[in-house]
Amino acid sequence: KAGVTQTPRxxxxxxxxxxxxxxxxxxxxxxxxxxxxxxxxxxxxLFEYFSETQRNKGNFPGRFSGRQFSNSRSEMNVSTLELxxxxxxxxxxxxxxxxxTYNEQFFGPGTRLTVL
Amino acid sequence: xxxxxxxxxxxxIQEGENATMNCSYKTSINNLQWYRQNSGRGLVHLILIxxxxxxxxxxxxxxxxxxxxxxxxxxxxxxxxxxxxxxxCAMEGRNYQLIWGAGTKLIIKP
Numbered sequence: 001k002a003g004v005t006q007t008p009r010x011x012x013x014x015x016x017x018x019x020x021x022x023x024x025x026x027x028x029x030x031x032x033x034x035x036x037x038x039x040x041x042x043x044x045x046l047f048e049y050f051s052e053t054q055r056n057k058g059n060f061p062g063r064f065s066g067r068q069f070s071n072s073r074s075e076m077n078v079s080t081l082e083l084x085x086x087x088x089x090x091x092x093x094x095x096x097x098x099x100x101t102y103n104e105q106f107f108g109p110g111t112r113l114t115v116l
Numbered sequence: 117x118x119x120x121x122x123x124x125x126x127x128x129i130q131e132g133e134n135a136t137m138n139c140s141y142k143t144s145i146n147n148l149q150w151y152r153q154n155s156g157r158g159l160v161h162l163i164l165i166x167x168x169x170x171x172x173x174x175x176x177x178x179x180x181x182x183x184x185x186x187x188x189x190x191x192x193x194x195x196x197x198x199x200x201x202x203x204x205c206a207m208e209g210r211n212y213q214l215i216w217g218a219g220t221k222l223i224i225k226p
Contacts, residue, residue: 042218056213107159
């Protein structure tokens with residue numbers, strides 16, 4: 001079974017630009033979560049999508065948005081990039097649904113975003 | 117903060133020794149999970165312990181959970197060079213959202 005894939009793997013942008021990151025979950029997984037990881041920090045939760053609906057949201061400004069498509073693939077968008085947005089963005093998928101009893105997440109390799 | 121607390125922040129031990137890292141949290145949880153992150157394999161799930169369990173084993177890993185103290189520990193026995201990585205605890209809250217610790221960086225010296 002193929003794992004979680006993220007594209008692109010590396011991205012360099014300048015301040016003020018916008019960026020879209022893509023995540024393809026493991027086949028059959030309906031939940032996709034996005035995280036931001038900066039050096040020395042843990043994972044900061046951005047949002048989670050389940051069946052095309054945003055189910056949970058972290059404490060990030062409105063410049064960060066996302067969506068999920070009917071095939072469970074998800075995109076994350078960051079508008080008006082700032083220097084502080086430079087980070088590793090991780091996507092994770094899980095089976096998590098009403099019948100699931102726990103939320104074990106399977107992570108992609110991440111997209112490393114550098115904002116100049 | 118949405119994070120749990122982990123300690124130590126960094127740990128350096130000799131190969132063959134045991135490594136213990138701790139995690140504390142503030143809210144009620146469904147379960148607590150431990151993940152490992154290294155450059156080769158990314159972030160990988162290691163073990164899950166449910167809120168009604170006190171101890172769980174998986175190979176060289178032993179996890180304990182004390183819900184009265186809102187804390188957990190991960191013990192890695194007979195450490196190997198391949199165990200060098202960052203280890204994160206993640207607490208699943210009632211809404212199934214995972215709240216993450218800041219991680220413990222483990223270095224195994226040959």
